[in-house]
Amino acid sequence: MKAPILSSWFGKSAVTAPPDIESAALRSDRFRLEREGDWQRLEDIVKRMEKGGLRRISDDELLALPTLYRTAASSLSVARETSLDAATLRYLEALVQRAWFQVYGPRKGFFAWFKEFILGGWSRAVREIWLDVCIALFVMVAGTLVGWLLVSQNSEWYYRLVPGGFADTRVPGASREVLMDTLGTEDSADRLSIFAASLFSNNAGVAILAFALGFAFGIPSLLLLVHNMALLGAMMWLFVGADLGVEFTAWLSVHGTTELFAILLAGAAGLHIGRSMAFPGDKSVLEAASASGRRGAVVMAGVVFMMVIAGLLEAFPRQLVGSVEGRFTIGGAFLVFWLTYFFLYRPARAEDGI
Amino acid sequence: MSAATSLRGLTNRPKQERYLVTPEGIEIPIMLASKGSRLGAIILDFLFFFVVIYAVVYFLIFVGGGVFDAVGDSMEGATGAFEFLYILFILFLFFMRYGYFMAMELGPRSATWGKRIVGIRVAARDGGRLTPEAVIARNLLRDIELFMPLVFLIFAPSGEQGNYGIAGAIWFAIFMFFPFFNKDNLRAGDIIAGTWVVEAPRTKLAETLSTSGAAASAGSSTLTGAKYEFGEAELSVYGEHELQVLERLLREDKDDALGPVHETICRKIGWDPGAGDERAFLEAFYAQLRAKLEGDMRFGKRKANKHA
Numbered sequence: 260m261k262a263p264i265l266s267s268w269f270g271k272s273a274v275t276a277p278p279d280i281e282s283a284a285l286r287s288d289r290f291r292l293e294r295e296g297d298w299q300r301l302e303d304i305v306k307r308m309e310k311g312g313l314r315r316i317s318d319d320e321l322l323a324l325p326t327l328y329r330t331a332a333s334s335l336s337v338a339r340e341t342s343l344d345a346a347t348l349r350y351l352e353a354l355v356q357r358a359w360f361q362v363y364g365p366r367k368g369f370f371a372w373f374k375e376f377i378l379g380g381w382s383r384a385v386r387e388i389w390l391d392v393c394i395a396l397f398v399m400v401a402g403t404l405v406g407w408l409l410v411s412q413n414s415e416w417y418y419r420l421v422p423g424g425f426a427d428t429r430v431p432g433a434s435r436e437v438l439m440d441t442l443g444t445e446d447s448a449d450r451l452s453i454f455a456a457s458l459f460s461n462n463a464g465v466a467i468l469a470f471a472l473g474f475a476f477g478i479p480s481l482l483l484l485v486h487n488m489a490l491l492g493a494m495m496w497l498f499v500g501a502d503l504g505v506e507f508t509a510w511l512s513v514h515g516t517t518e519l520f521a522i523l524l525a526g527a528a529g530l531h532i533g534r535s536m537a538f539p540g541d542k543s544v545l546e547a548a549s550a551s552g553r554r555g556a557v558v559m560a561g562v563v564f565m566m567v568i569a570g571l572l573e574a575f576p577r578q579l580v581g582s583v584e585g586r587f588t589i590g591g592a593f594l595v596f597w598l599t600y601f602f603l604y605r606p607a608r609a610e611d612g613i
Numbered sequence: 614m615s616a617a618t619s620l621r622g623l624t625n626r627p628k629q630e631r632y633l634v635t636p637e638g639i640e641i642p643i644m645l646a647s648k649g650s651r652l653g654a655i656i657l658d659f660l661f662f663f664v665v666i667y668a669v670v671y672f673l674i675f676v677g678g679g680v681f682d683a684v685g686d687s688m689e690g691a692t693g694a695f696e697f698l699y700i701l702f703i704l705f706l707f708f709m710r711y712g713y714f715m716a717m718e719l720g721p722r723s724a725t726w727g728k729r730i731v732g733i734r735v736a737a738r739d740g741g742r743l744t745p746e747a748v749i750a751r752n753l754l755r756d757i758e759l760f761m762p763l764v765f766l767i768f769a770p771s772g773e774q775g776n777y778g779i780a781g782a783i784w785f786a787i788f789m790f791f792p793f794f795n796k797d798n799l800r801a802g803d804i805i806a807g808t809w810v811v812e813a814p815r816t817k818l819a820e821t822l823s824t825s826g827a828a829a830s831a832g833s834s835t836l837t838g839a840k841y842e843f844g845e846a847e848l849s850v851y852g853e854h855e856l857q858v859l860e861r862l863l864r865e866d867k868d869d870a871l872g873p874v875h876e877t878i879c880r881k882i883g884w885d886p887g888a889g890d891e892r893a894f895l896e897a898f899y900a901q902l903r904a905k906l907e908g909d910m911r912f913g914k915r916k917a918n919k920h921a
Binding site: 277285286287288291292295296299301308309310311329331335336340341342343344345346347349350352353354355356357359360361363372452453455456457460462463464465468470471472474530545546548549550551552553554555556557559560563 | 633637641644696704711722736738746761804805806814816817819822824843853856857860864910918
């Protein structure tokens with residue numbers, strides 16, 4: 260079975276001229292010899308489409324493709340009724356299958372897909388999982404509260420919730436000046452782009468993890484949300500304790516409205532999958548999982564996009580814009596934008612005509 | 614479609630075969646990719662993955678070195694260019710991790726390089742189009758199936774991470790053995806995306822058998838000039854299954870395998886098996902048996918094998 264694949268790598272074997280039709284002793288072989296020219300033309304077109312998409316074939320061939328495909332398909336059904344030539348049947352089955360993938364394949368190019376995605380597909384997918392978004396939002400708020408409450412009970416919790424890398428100078432008992440300093444700005448944009456790129460890569464990774472873990476009935480996704488938000492709650496407690504609540508919120512809001520929104524959506528998409536697998540309703544579990552998985556994938560493609568924006572916001576405006584008002588304006592504008600895009604912007608569904 | 618064309622009911626169809634019904638109403642068999650070929654594909658993909666990453670890293674180090682040479686001792690000029698290279702590197706790693714499989718599976722062959730080499734592809738399980746959403750979904754899951762536990766496994770031997778290594782191994786095992794516990798060999802990503810992995814057949818059109826040798830000349834051998842003609846009773850001994858075995862034998866073109874078959878057929882139909890002209894005999898027998906069986910098919914009579 261593997262031999263023909265290898266041989267196809269090492270040059271083409273010489274194509275011999277087909278025998279003339281009259282010499283065939285069998286009616287089914289005559290049938291085949293009359294049509295095999297069309298089959299081979301179809302195979303040739305399909306082979307080139309598989310190699311390089313539509314660029315490699317001419318307009319004539321593109322027009323001929325559906326006809327040739329139907330010819331081969333009808334040859335197959337006739338041959339099944341009249342021919343006992345197993346090799347020809349196998350060839351036709353393989354050919355029709357390959358051609359089918361090309362004729363009915365995902366020929367919506369990436370850019371066409373992306374346009375549909377931006378102009379409605381994404382916001383529609385987000386609205387479709389509204390219930391999961393609500394649950395995830397609730398969990399995130401609860402997580403923040405839990406973090407706050409734990410730390411206010413016992414400040415030792417702070418060191419458990421906030422990883423060392425972040426904690427540096429931002430620890431319980433630090434003076435207001437030290438904390439204020441961490442909310443400050445940079446003088447120039449040097450190195451901030453590296454910061455942006457690594458933030459993006461890291462945050463997108465976390466979001467994808469939250470989505471993928473939804474597979475286990477959504478529970479790990481929710482735990483991940485709680486854990487991340489508890490960290491935020493702990494830090495809020497620290498800054499509010501130093502009477503820096505407003506400054507901290509402003510500092511956070513620049514990128515936070517985008518980043519936290521993205522994390523919310525990622526968690527909700529994961530939860531959506533988990534929930535539909537636990538409660539598939541009148542569909543089978545597999546059907547429910549794949550329908551919700553595709554919907555979640557659309558949301559996730561958008562989440563990665565949001566993470567790019569959040570990374571840029573975090574690295575540049577947050578580090579360069581110092582005023583509390585300026586920071587609130589940027590963060591608020593993005594929040595309004597996302598809310599409008601997801602919940603008010605409702606274009607008609609562009610039918611993709613399957 | 615008459616019942617005869619439905620492949621589902623037929624015996625002797627492979628267990629890993631599934632069916633796709635085209636909009637024209639024709640049933641096409643598709644073979645699920647074996648677990649072995651999928652494993653082979655992922656190993657090959659990982660090889661490519663790491664080769665590309667190492668190549669890029671060395672390239673960046675090479676260019677990075679060049680940046681330092683160009684600016685000499687002053688680091689001022691170097692930082693900007695270096696920063697740029699570093700960002701490229703971070704973004705490159707990200708897009709390799711998430712983009713490599715996705716971009717390749719969105720292409721016209723719906724397969725990564727590894728899958729192409731072993732001859733398999735991704736397809737939508739419902740028989741429809743393979744949508745970009747499905748490809749995104751199945752590859753986002755790859756992160757928790759492969760990359761994450763692999764990171765755990767890399768740290769496990771050092772003991773630094775304690776039980777995380779063992780947890781990672783268990784995690785890894787759960788996802789690796791996932792395809793063994795469902796009949797369609799689905800991995801977790803396939804379930805979420807509604808996809809499966811199937812063989813991408815590359816069958817060549819074989820020669821017509823009835824235009825060559827003794828079959829073409831109404832049963833007369835080019836070697837001895839003898840003419841083989843079989844009667845109704847002699848041809849009704851065998852059915853379609855035996856015909857296919859005979860076809861495979863003739864196509865394989867191994868002359869030493871023909872002798873025993875020649876002998877068996879002769880004994881079965883009561884002829885005296887000679888020697889030296891087996892191929893012509895079998896070609897003639899094949900062509901005439903096929904003509905008879907195909908003639909019967911047109912009248913709706915089918916004989917599956919010699920017992921039928």
